[in-house]
Amino acid sequence: MEEFPCEVIRNFSIIAHIDHGKSTLADRLLELTGTIETKSTGLNQQVLDKLKVERERGITGGPSIVMDLLRFAAQSVFQNDLLTKLSMIHMAHGKQHLLNLIDTPGHVDFAWEVSRSLAACQGALLLVDASQGVQAQSISVFHIAKERGLKIIPVLTKIDLPASQPERMAAQLQSTFGIDPSEILHISAKTGQGVEAVLRAIVDRIPPPSGNINSPLKAFMFDSLYDRYRGVISLVSIQDGIIQKGDKIASCHTRKKYEITEVGVMHPEEVPTSSLQPGQVGYIACNMKESSEAHIGDTFHRVGALVDPMPGFQPSKAMVYAGVFPVDSNDFIKLEESIKRARFHIRFSLTLTDRSVTIQRESSTALGQGCRLGFLGTLHMDVFRQRLEDEYDANIIITAPTVPYKIIYKDKTVMISNPTEFPDTSDTSCRVKQVQEPVVNASIIVPEEYMGEMMNLCFAHRAENLDHRYLDSGSTSEASARAILTCTLPLSEIVTDFFDQLKSRSSGYASFDYEDGGYKASDLAKMVFLLNGKPVDALALIVHRSAQHEVGKKWVKKLHKVIPRQLFEVPIQAAVGKKIIARETLSAMRADVTAGLYGGHYERKMKHLENQKESKRKMKRIGSVDLPQDAFFDILSTKSN
Ligand SMILES: Nc1nc2c(ncn2[C@@H]2O[C@H](COP(=O)(O)OP(=O)(O)OP(=O)(O)O)[C@@H](O)[C@H]2O)c(=O)[nH]1
Numbered sequence: 307m308e309e310f311p312c313e314v315i316r317n318f319s320i321i322a323h324i325d326h327g328k329s330t331l332a333d334r335l336l337e338l339t340g341t342i343e344t345k346s347t348g349l350n351q352q353v354l355d356k357l358k359v360e361r362e363r364g365i366t367g368g369p370s371i372v373m374d375l376l377r378f379a380a381q382s383v384f385q386n387d388l389l390t391k392l393s394m395i396h397m398a399h400g401k402q403h404l405l406n407l408i409d410t411p412g413h414v415d416f417a418w419e420v421s422r423s424l425a426a427c428q429g430a431l432l433l434v435d436a437s438q439g440v441q442a443q444s445i446s447v448f449h450i451a452k453e454r455g456l457k458i459i460p461v462l463t464k465i466d467l468p469a470s471q472p473e474r475m476a477a478q479l480q481s482t483f484g485i486d487p488s489e490i491l492h493i494s495a496k497t498g499q500g501v502e503a504v505l506r507a508i509v510d511r512i513p514p515p516s517g518n519i520n521s522p523l524k525a526f527m528f529d530s531l532y533d534r535y536r537g538v539i540s541l542v543s544i545q546d547g548i549i550q551k552g553d554k555i556a557s558c559h560t561r562k563k564y565e566i567t568e569v570g571v572m573h574p575e576e577v578p579t580s581s582l583q584p585g586q587v588g589y590i591a592c593n594m595k596e597s598s599e600a601h602i603g604d605t606f607h608r609v610g611a612l613v614d615p616m617p618g619f620q621p622s623k624a625m626v627y628a629g630v631f632p633v634d635s636n637d638f639i640k641l642e643e644s645i646k647r648a649r650f651h652i653r654f655s656l657t658l659t660d661r662s663v664t665i666q667r668e669s670s671t672a673l674g675q676g677c678r679l680g681f682l683g684t685l686h687m688d689v690f691r692q693r694l695e696d697e698y699d700a701n702i703i704i705t706a707p708t709v710p711y712k713i714i715y716k717d718k719t720v721m722i723s724n725p726t727e728f729p730d731t732s733d734t735s736c737r738v739k740q741v742q743e744p745v746v747n748a749s750i751i752v753p754e755e756y757m758g759e760m761m762n763l764c765f766a767h768r769a770e771n772l773d774h775r776y777l778d779s780g781s782t783s784e785a786s787a788r789a790i791l792t793c794t795l796p797l798s799e800i801v802t803d804f805f806d807q808l809k810s811r812s813s814g815y816a817s818f819d820y821e822d823g824g825y826k827a828s829d830l831a832k833m834v835f836l837l838n839g840k841p842v843d844a845l846a847l848i849v850h851r852s853a854q855h856e857v858g859k860k861w862v863k864k865l866h867k868v869i870p871r872q873l874f875e876v877p878i879q880a881a882v883g884k885k886i887i888a889r890e891t892l893s894a895m896r897a898d899v900t901a902g903l904y905g906g907h908y909e910r911k912m913k914h915l916e917n918q919k920e921s922k923r924k925m926k927r928i929g930s931v932d933l934p935q936d937a938f939f940d941i942l943s944t945k946s947n
Pocket residue numbers: 322323324325326327328329330331364365366367368370412463464465466467493494495496497
């Protein structure tokens with residue numbers, strides 16, 4: 307592939323709320339520039355099926371069909387999934403331009419990944435569905451792009467839809483982001499209307515990357531992947547200088563030295579080039595053996611020519627944790643493998659890095675050996691869980707999600723991510739000074755008639771600092787005004803069913819987004835459930851004291867409903883510290899399942915015994931109480947809390 311000087315290069319991203327049509331627009335741009343063929347192949351369906359989970363949730367990491375297709379093609383053909391960036395060539399003003407589309411995950415859980423990708427861009431298309439208008443995530447991604455100083459090209463899409471209201475939405479973009487309506491492009495990515503103008507705007511409005519080919523090499527690593535044969539492949543954006551095969555480079559972060567074995571760009575698959583120059587975004591392969599050597603946000607320089615490193619990033623931290631256990635403890639190794647495979651797939655489909663899901667072994671007296679997984683957010687966890695359950699047919703139990711708490715003692719601070727580790731704060735000898743929980747700054751956008759409902763929902767989830775303002779005045783008779791409601795919420799309150807309730811109580815109209823709001827002191831306690839006097843560690847919860855009686859009562863009722871009767875009476879209790887705060891009693895039942903069957907019914911008797919054996923196999927024995935797998939599912943199902 308020919309070399310492109312800096313001034314004809316444009317590095318951009320598409321930022322949008324989920325489902326606003328990012329993938330469709332990317333497909334159109336790739337088609338218009340001849341990067342891919344216009345006609346989709348029958349393969350697409352196959353690929354879509356493979357990515358069922360992400361499809362169902364309506365999220366993809368990038369230009370859907372193209373990306374997915376290439377990801378899978380690349381996996382099988384080249385054993386390489388370096389596809390978070392695509393290059394297109396476009397003729398404008400009599401010159402060929404190289405347009406690099408850099409993929410972003412575009413979801414609130416992955417804010418860090420979004421800024422990581424945007425760091426390699428000079429501009430972004432802010433894509434807004436003209437029938438839906440500005441949504442919560444449009445706002446958060448806009449701010450990230452703005453903070454990074456990117457040129458933003460506002461684009462209203464889906465104008466072919468009868469429900470689209472481009473004029474009204476343009477006014478909304480103006481009032482929300484201060485965008486001049488004359489700068490807004492009106493397109494339909496589906497029919498292709500106006501998409502040419504998008505290519506023109508990318509060339510005309512986004513500045514070329516700056517950089518000097520004669521300065522010392524400075525290459526910024528914004529992503530990395532592992533290739534079985536070539537080791538770590540890094541995606542880099544060249545800030546200054548030039549990089550080519552045979553060059554000896556070093557990492558600013560680890561000081562380790564490497565020799566470049568290959569450089570190239572994605573067009574759309576890997577195309578080796580003789581060099582990468584300032585402004586170019588491409589891949590480099592060097593003799594980097596371990597993923598642990600690759601640090602996202604690292605800067606490479608030529609050996610012997612030190613440069614100031616680019617500002618790096620704070621990698622994202624796991625914010626939601628859950629335990630995963632095999633129903634049959636012999637399956638632990640199999641489960642661990644499934645988890646690793648699921649992690650691999652999620653990483654590609656959501657454009658995440660290797661370390662996006664943290665895994666630690668965990669053992670529970672109730673559930674045996676398992677893993678404690680850490681996720682970036684609830685969506686991340688849900689997608690992962692669904693993939694484990696669906697695609698790997700994993701016979702697993704997943705515990706209720708929890709968030710990391712800060713326990714401040716007189717002499718130290720400890721972070722805990724498992725309720726079983728939570729200290730008994732009512733015990734005066736435990737020396738806990740304060741307990742803090744993570745909070746988020748949440749924003750919800752809804753039509754005004756749902757405001758009351760949304761406020762109630764927020765208050766029921768311990769919201770503070772509630773505020774609201776209007777985004778527009780609902781200029782047409784059929785469209786009501788939309789408002790943005792902001793508040794702080796404890797993260798633990800949104801990891802269960804908050805999102806589902808938000809959707810159902812707003813008839814699907816509310817959009818929700820949040821950002822990290824730090825830690826806040828809170829009056830929390832550990833709630834333990836006892837079956838026949840024995841605590842079940844896997845069921846332990848952390849509750850706000852104001853809700854402990856309500857939560858305790860609800861859970862013992864739920865346990866009472868799902869635990870089958872045993873041969874003896876079983877008290878089911880909820881305790882906080884030493885205090886029992888709720889109780890139900892499960893009455894005893896008869897033992898012999900065949901007792902009612904008299905002589906001559908040998909086959910029936912055997913069948914009953916077989917059935918009993920089968921259901922015993924699926925039981926978890928908690929102390930002396932048998933709990934069927936289904937009961938655990940029911941108890942731990944977050945949706946029915
Ligand atoms: N009518 C119409 N539909 C469109 C247009 N652009 C996208 N769509 C449809 O909108 C839906 C979402 O489009 P996608 O391109 O998958 O959206 P996305 O933003 O990539 O979604 P995620 O990657 O899952 O976040 C699909 O059903 C598209 O067919 C458009 O211009 N007009």
